[in-house]
Amino acid sequence: MTTATAAGTGTARKPATMAQALGRAMRDAMAADPSVHVLGEDVGTLGGVFRITDGLAKEFGDDRCSDTPLAEAGILGTAVGMAMYGLRPVVEMQFDAFAYPAFEQLISHVSRMRNRTRGTMPLPITVRVPYGGGIGGVEHHSDSSEIYYMATPGLQVVAPATIADAYGLLRAAIASDDPVVFLEPKRLYWSKGDWSPDRPDEVPPIGRAVVRRPGGGTAGGSGPGRSATLITYGPSVPVCLEAAEAARAEGWDLEVVDLRSLVPFDDETVCASVRRTGRAVVVHEATGFGGPGGEIAARVTERCFHHLEAPVLRVTGFDIPYPPPMLERHHLPGVDRVLDAVARLQWESEFTEGRAV
Amino acid sequence: MTTATAAGTGTARKPATMAQALGRAMRDAMAADPSVHVLGEDVGTLGGVFRITDGLAKEFGDDRCSDTPLAEAGILGTAVGMAMYGLRPVVEMQFDAFAYPAFEQLISHVSRMRNRTRGTMPLPITVRVPYGGGIGGVEHHSDSSEIYYMATPGLQVVAPATIADAYGLLRAAIASDDPVVFLEPKRLYWSKGDWSPDRPDEVPPIGRAVVRRPGGGTAGGSGPGRSATLITYGPSVPVCLEAAEAARAEGWDLEVVDLRSLVPFDDETVCASVRRTGRAVVVHEATGFGGPGGEIAARVTERCFHHLEAPVLRVTGFDIPYPPPMLERHHLPGVDRVLDAVARLQWESEFTEGRAV
């Protein structure tokens, strides 16, 4: 399994997993603010099926970290009521596909209550969703459903890819007065990195993308050359970093932009990179058709049309229900497919003939 | 209210409404195939809140057209069971937003059962959804949620814009062995056209777009000139036809492509038009960010990049919850906004100076 360590800073003096960083973020938020409450299925005694909430019930009591009855609409619906009364609920959906029963509450209430009440009743709810595949989960355990949330005004949609972001973005999500769908790439839960729980790194706020890997040779706006931008987020960030590394061998110089949040979307950072490179590939696990990549490609194209040497391409999951474990590797966008897409970015125009694509 | 008559064929010898055509489609399907069953809230005695199922319970009995208890997941979930036993349920969701409670059944079962069972258990279910705005409905009565369905592999997504299509596509949807989300543009329910219930027009199958308005002057592939393609569907088709008419005055020659179905998507027809015109605007009511337009713009760009004189633009609803009745006209994409977008298609390059944009 690919890990996020590629983005880390070297010697793992204090190696931490993303799971630990997420748990710590909730712990610190609960310690700092008594209105933060965690609820969901198995989040208490068990500490969650991924153990992300481990220890919270013990430290803060069952009332602050509560096992609920097994009903996702009920969980989110009661969280709405709690938020109406001034609490900051952090809700865990056990797996991505098990958030679907809560869809009506999410769309018709969570996303709209602030607007409905002219700002007088914001709902500071964080909906944590372990999402994506790559862990060998059977049906319904590997969905990537971010487009459903992205397409719903009123929701923020956040997906960390690094351990520092897992902590920093989750703290920011809990502190946000707007509801946040917080997508935790479950196959990065056990990725390790150098991170200090006592002095967690400052990270940019929700709504800001970061260039995880600047285009080496051509950085600084020196024009397209043999460079391109990989636009990605969540579990695909490590894949893109690996692809960018591998691409050096082919003579490509790839920037990797980690979106960090899909809503708000950071056009500025993304478009600055694409204007630098002139080419872009969007990479995500979710299915392609109607998925996030369409929006991203379309808005980049609207804004950077005259800088583009080639259409923005997409490397995504196939347009199929998520496959069973034995076949998922064929579905997931991996390094090879990213490199294939890069190769299709119409380099011919600038080629010295004879170099293979 | 704009109507679809613009697409009609002249003297309304037998004027029919889209509502009538839809009702007739169900009636004829039920008469032709005893396995077709209609179910939903108020579809029986009342004939539905839009009267689309009027008369069906009387003609075919309560068992063929049944009022259900008030529970959308229950309606769709029992329809799944009925389809498992060989029936062809046609389910009515009373309004677009009231389909959300059925989301889990739709995503986790309706869309996946065929795939799950390796094709041995297809689910020929039609989910009729009165959708979109423009009827002065209060909150939750005007949503456009097609992206949620488009992004879900296994579902077909159909949206008629004409009376002939309302009938023909609904018959095709009911006859389809795959589940279909059938989006009925509710503000076109009372649009009138010349249509014969006894000899309904043949229409192309689901999955085929049609050019509703060919580019007059430049038709036949004579290159871009001052032409562009409006790509649209459902309630925005009449808007685009009106815009195309108005655009003549500005010297623009616009083709209007009616997608008819979002899934399957007819790349061929759409791209052929865009290659002819070199410019395109996607028009729909749904919100822009993460909406259908992103996918459409992205795939057109992927396929037609070197034919494009300008980026594919989008004219959509704003990225806000659907507005209250008194403000909805500001939200809905109308003729003016379509023309504005057309004007922004970077015509400068081919301009004789001095002509205003």
Place this chain on the structure above:
Amino acid sequence: MTVLEQPGAYRPTPPPAWRPRVDAAPLLPDAEPYRLLGTAAAADVPADLLTRLHRELVHGRRYNAQATALTRQGRLAVYPSSTGQEACQVAAGLVLEERDWLFPSYRDTLAAVVRGLDPVQALTLLRGDWHSGYDPHTHRVAPLCTPLATQLPHAVGLAHAARLKGDDVVALALVGDGGTSEGDFHEALNFAAVWQAPVVFLVQNNGFAISVPLAKQTAAPSLAHKAVGYGMPGRLVDGNDAAALHRVLDEAVRRARGGKGPTLVEAVTYRIDAHTNADDATRYRTDAEVEAWRAHDPIALLEDAMRDRDLLDERSVEAVRESAERLAADLRERMNQDPVVDPMELFEHVYANKTSQLREQAAQLRAELDAETGADESEKGAR
């Protein structure tokens, strides 16, 4: 069901008792709806309560008539009337303390008005100028809820939160007979019972969900019989008997406040008007049925009981009617003024801070509006 007789003595070690079994009997509703008016016990209802109820019922009926009239004048987009159900509305509006919360559906503007909300604010959704016309905190009235039964978990969550904070707050949530079929009803009641949340669920069983009669909605002996399945008491009450309703709700609210958990109350009533002004009720019910229910009118029931106790005379009836007319006139007048709507507000409340695309879109609309105004101005100038 005792189709199979429980056989005699049991010899093996019985399985461990793993939970306290509560006794089901006290949770079951009585077979007949609870009633006060028209019974001997009506004599014990405090006179001032009856007077208050009467005043609100008469005002409420007039309010419903006025709101319906406003739909005909195009001043309301739609109105779901509570005519015939005023007793439920009034009792729900009166039974709570100021610090408590009310969770109404689209049909329950009257309850909100009884609780103190300005009717113009209460009608904002139905007028069409915004989704909700009031700050929920001012009168502790949640926004009118349209997606059926979805407000119930909100009420549970709020009541639970209040209890966690140590506040003495009860939530009262309204739902229709149709709404009880939704999954959210089930989940809300279950959470409430497990959490022992201080919440009262009032089902206004008005016999229909739009056109669908109760018999197609449920096969249960009564909706109140659902309560035992969650471990909370279920009460059945005559929904047209304002005094009975007030007493049953008051009892349930006290129970909740006392830490004894939630109650489900089913009020059997009838929707005299069509579902909304847009509905044609003759398609699914007979005039005879409506007439039979008119004979069990909540105002008439109360007035009879008050006359029995000499609490009502022509003068006092007239006085209440007059004040109802004044309220109606005021409502009519204020609703006849065009509300001030600002299209730019569409972008204001989607998020705490506008996203960049909302800023772009707001600028676009601003420009369009300016162009419109500019065109108007120059047109005016030209004339």
Place this chain on the structure above:
Amino acid sequence: MTVLEQPGAYRPTPPPAWRPRVDAAPLLPDAEPYRLLGTAAAADVPADLLTRLHRELVHGRRYNAQATALTRQGRLAVYPSSTGQEACQVAAGLVLEERDWLFPSYRDTLAAVVRGLDPVQALTLLRGDWHSGYDPHTHRVAPLCTPLATQLPHAVGLAHAARLKGDDVVALALVGDGGTSEGDFHEALNFAAVWQAPVVFLVQNNGFAISVPLAKQTAAPSLAHKAVGYGMPGRLVDGNDAAALHRVLDEAVRRARGGKGPTLVEAVTYRIDAHTNADDATRYRTDAEVEAWRAHDPIALLEDAMRDRDLLDERSVEAVRESAERLAADLRERMNQDPVVDPMELFEHVYANKTSQLREQAAQLRAELDAETGADESEKGAR
């Protein structure tokens, strides 16, 4: 709840009776779970039924052990064991006619196997080579359902459809105690009762939903008490007493078949293993609790009762054990073979006909696979 006494005689015209009121009493479960084994009535259970139940219980236990072992060998991705719940599984698997339908959850592969499904096919989902390993029509077993309670409306719809078609078919749907909290449970039971669909709901109340004990799941006297709220009978049965379960389910199936509508059966049992092999049950329950339930083991219970009637001796026990071993060995052997998976199948069943983009994507994967094979071949060639 009779906090408020129903007052005396009622004078006004009572409101019209608008629906037939059913009597609640027969719908309520008994306070104690129904039991046969260990009671005098066990003597009347047909000997061949007991022998059949015994054989299946022993096979079932061995099956569970084998499947769990296969997770350790990496041959199953995950296994939710039904050890301790075999009586529910076996009774559910045996009680139906061939034409009837079974709706299992992820935990109910054993019931499907008892019904005749090949265990290798039943385990396909959990092995990870496809989402479902069998054609549901061959044994009339719906695909194992993972999203909790979502299979219940399917069972209702299927049973309803069969009845509409005039077919004499009953559906039996399994769900866990946790699953009863989902909205789909509520909606399914309500539809079933309103439609009088021939369906039986069997709740395997094994005390836990993963780590969450029943007391945090419901405050109800029992889960069977939910039935009255839908207007169907609720039965409570000892879920470790195979004979009692078989009788109660048989009765419910007959009732459904006879057009008398649905039944809710709650079987009180216990999950002896962890939730799945991936779960650590020591985090949320004590060994003492598990041991107490082991003392109420379904196989031991049945064997004791059979010994009382001289229906079991060492030889017959040994024979059953041996056949169980043969089944396990066969399962082990067949599961140890790598299943044939074809990546191209990913695109085959999404729609009846592939969309153009699925064709494109299939071509892409085909090319990738060919390239891989090509690379392999040339590597081989080089060696």
